[in-house]
Amino acid sequence: MAVAISKGSESFENQTTLTSLICVCAALLAGCSVASGDDRAAPRIAVELTRAPQAVEVRGLGRTAAHRLERLAPDDSAWPRLVAVYVERSAVDTASTPPVIGRYVASGDRVRFEPRFPFAAGVSYRVEVDTTALARGPDAGASRAPRITHRFAIPAVTHERTARVTGVYPSADRVPSNLLRWYVETSAPMEPGTALQHVHLMDEAGREVPGAFLALDQELWDPERRRLTLLFDPGRVKRGVRTNVESGAPLVAGRRYRLVIDDGWTDGTGAPLASAFEHAFEAVEADRRSPDPDQWRLTTPAGGTRAPLQVSFGEPLDHALATRMLVVLDPDGERVSGSVALAEGDSAWTFTPKLPWLAGDYTLRVGGALEDLAGNNVVRVFDVDRRIDSVGVDRDVAGATRTVRVRVR
Amino acid sequence: MALLNRHARIALGVAGTTALLATKDGATAADLSDRTPFPANGMHLGAVQLQSAGVMYFSRDGTLFVADPRGAAIYAIDVADTYRDTSRTGVQITDVDGKIAAALGTTRDQIRIVDMVAHPLSQSLYFSLTRGKGNDAVPALVRVTKADEKVTVLPLENIRNARADIPDAPTPDAKTPWGDSKRTFSVTHLALVDGELYIAGLGNEEFASTLRRMPYPFVGKEASTTVEMYHTSHDRYETASPIESFVAIDLGGKPSLVAGYGCSPIVTLTRADLAAGKHVRGKTVAELGGGNRPFDMIRYTNAKGKEYILVGNSNRTLTRLDPEQLAAAKAMTSSVKQAWEPAGVGYLPVAVVGVLQLDNYNADNIVMLKRDIETGSLDVVSQTMRWL
Numbered sequence: 001m002a003v004a005i006s007k008g009s010e011s012f013e014n015q016t017t018l019t020s021l022i023c024v025c026a027a028l029l030a031g032c033s034v035a036s037g038d039d040r041a042a043p044r045i046a047v048e049l050t051r052a053p054q055a056v057e058v059r060g061l062g063r064t065a066a067h068r069l070e071r072l073a074p075d076d077s078a079w080p081r082l083v084a085v086y087v088e089r090s091a092v093d094t095a096s097t098p099p100v101i102g103r104y105v106a107s108g109d110r111v112r113f114e115p116r117f118p119f120a121a122g123v124s125y126r127v128e129v130d131t132t133a134l135a136r137g138p139d140a141g142a143s144r145a146p147r148i149t150h151r152f153a154i155p156a157v158t159h160e161r162t163a164r165v166t167g168v169y170p171s172a173d174r175v176p177s178n179l180l181r182w183y184v185e186t187s188a189p190m191e192p193g194t195a196l197q198h199v200h201l202m203d204e205a206g207r208e209v210p211g212a213f214l215a216l217d218q219e220l221w222d223p224e225r226r227r228l229t230l231l232f233d234p235g236r237v238k239r240g241v242r243t244n245v246e247s248g249a250p251l252v253a254g255r256r257y258r259l260v261i262d263d264g265w266t267d268g269t270g271a272p273l274a275s276a277f278e279h280a281f282e283a284v285e286a287d288r289r290s291p292d293p294d295q296w297r298l299t300t301p302a303g304g305t306r307a308p309l310q311v312s313f314g315e316p317l318d319h320a321l322a323t324r325m326l327v328v329l330d331p332d333g334e335r336v337s338g339s340v341a342l343a344e345g346d347s348a349w350t351f352t353p354k355l356p357w358l359a360g361d362y363t364l365r366v367g368g369a370l371e372d373l374a375g376n377n378v379v380r381v382f383d384v385d386r387r388i389d390s391v392g393v394d395r396d397v398a399g400a401t402r403t404v405r406v407r408v409r
Numbered sequence: 410m411a412l413l414n415r416h417a418r419i420a421l422g423v424a425g426t427t428a429l430l431a432t433k434d435g436a437t438a439a440d441l442s443d444r445t446p447f448p449a450n451g452m453h454l455g456a457v458q459l460q461s462a463g464v465m466y467f468s469r470d471g472t473l474f475v476a477d478p479r480g481a482a483i484y485a486i487d488v489a490d491t492y493r494d495t496s497r498t499g500v501q502i503t504d505v506d507g508k509i510a511a512a513l514g515t516t517r518d519q520i521r522i523v524d525m526v527a528h529p530l531s532q533s534l535y536f537s538l539t540r541g542k543g544n545d546a547v548p549a550l551v552r553v554t555k556a557d558e559k560v561t562v563l564p565l566e567n568i569r570n571a572r573a574d575i576p577d578a579p580t581p582d583a584k585t586p587w588g589d590s591k592r593t594f595s596v597t598h599l600a601l602v603d604g605e606l607y608i609a610g611l612g613n614e615e616f617a618s619t620l621r622r623m624p625y626p627f628v629g630k631e632a633s634t635t636v637e638m639y640h641t642s643h644d645r646y647e648t649a650s651p652i653e654s655f656v657a658i659d660l661g662g663k664p665s666l667v668a669g670y671g672c673s674p675i676v677t678l679t680r681a682d683l684a685a686g687k688h689v690r691g692k693t694v695a696e697l698g699g700g701n702r703p704f705d706m707i708r709y710t711n712a713k714g715k716e717y718i719l720v721g722n723s724n725r726t727l728t729r730l731d732p733e734q735l736a737a738a739k740a741m742t743s744s745v746k747q748a749w750e751p752a753g754v755g756y757l758p759v760a761v762v763g764v765l766q767l768d769n770y771n772a773d774n775i776v777m778l779k780r781d782i783e784t785g786s787l788d789v790v791s792q793t794m795r796w797l
Contacts, residue, residue: 097511117514320614383647
């Protein structure tokens, strides 16, 4: 076969493009000779897409070429002059571009080009073969066949729209006006880098609140790219910081808002969301107090049971941190195994032990970095007013802990 | 990204011009007296398995430091770039993302450049980027040469490197007591300062300003420290906020850091205060104006021997700060009267816009990755320091 273009059928949804390309290739090579050792015949080009690594192979370069190929070092500059693969650019894009980077391997009178990265879906390529690159001395420029050009394309793949926003946290319908962050959870890994184009904070009149969220070079995703952390611009939340003075806080207590995620946001396959998402809420008075474990209400289980330990915070706490920052220690100080759940809009935490409770004094250990919805952590408030606040001002947060006694009878 | 302490190298370049020019004409690079050819640095030949390509930094000897935030690691890489260019000419590479994309066999929209740094000895540009999108995205490190714009992919599968965990950063396989962790750490800025790597960044959960420090050559986890940093606003409100960019510099004779924060203040800190477990409070001495992020910072010494700091901004022109003024400044105590008004230590707005990355380049130039606001093209351009 003179031209081989093949790929798993699942990738070939764009059959029109593929068919036309195969026709182009076939027509181009229809007259080619297959006599590989014949110096007078034109070389043939084969594109291999199914095997790894993919390759473009030029066959039938002739005996003379074969001798010269043997002497070329792997990084010889003659390789890309002999065989080069280019990304085809649009007609208006006339700037010259370098050839695709890859590895060249010669075998007899064949040259095989393996691209450094797989050929990309939706991209058209042009192969240029110029056997004069091998000619030297008086032969140069007069050798064999003229330049051969061959084109192929990898069809674009379109995926079904299946990804959805499964929830946002805080999920409560009332949040402090100095709310620091949202977590947006999705059913599938998302494409990073464009979130702020698709997440909108809308006010009561249906107008978008501009610049509400902090733009970052690198969006804050979890390892699976299924949870995005979206920070309100801290400059607009913090007291006395200039953006707050100029633009005002993005949320005003007493007003209603909608967090809208439009369906143009693309998932990891490139498909847009199956549907848009909307979450309505009301902003209430700003929260400028640290969560205080001494004020939490505990429902202590009875010894000998696996009944859950329930902790009511009295306010919603940060969804991610509340899941992670509380642990239960047994009377010997060892961590108790079990499972954790958040309830009541993240204002309650329950812990169900693997083994029944024993009578004695357990400890609930609270990490200093546990935050409420406004970013106030257990040790210090989000923005300390040094003329008023004194608690925790000179303490670091990461190593600090608070403890609450849990007496099991 | 900032290259610190490079003024010393530039000064040497001026003093030894003849020898350095000879280097470009064919003498060996060993003639460069300031070049340490990779001492006992713990490097070995092997694979760099980047899970993500993050911010970068070049040390004076051409060691490339790359953050892999997803892998919670920093790599020091010997990029084996032996070309030596001591010329003082600028660089211009138009449509650089289009050219890189073509060489990587794809289209411009499938390339996302994360950072650009200049090799201090070859003047080649190095890019950390992802090729492809979403589930198909692959991290890569790419070199583009100054003279012929040749694009090369660094052979990460087999390259001399040393790896270290980012101190206290969540690892990819981290667990909470109850299951898989969703924590990640994003690195915003990286620099080698007096034998220590300083790593600034932010997490996707708790809101904190932490500066991680680890000795280089890497010696082990136990030597690393994490410092919590706070800064004041109007000398009244004290707050934590992630650092976008920083430079190490002497202020009033004291080794210091000048840091730019996400909500636009410029803050100074004395490096002697950066002890682990100590509450470190920076002084806000300038605000560049609202609605802006000071996302890149370098220091340089101009032809008259005067040292300055340059700041690349998301929503301002290139901005020049005078370290002498920063050193002498008192903490800001008052607010501004109107939107976008700068406050505190003044700055020179340099008439360059669209800067996305910023680095030192050669004896006469700095280099930028810049979006041309008329053509939309993403270009590498230099700016002579003659007017800076």
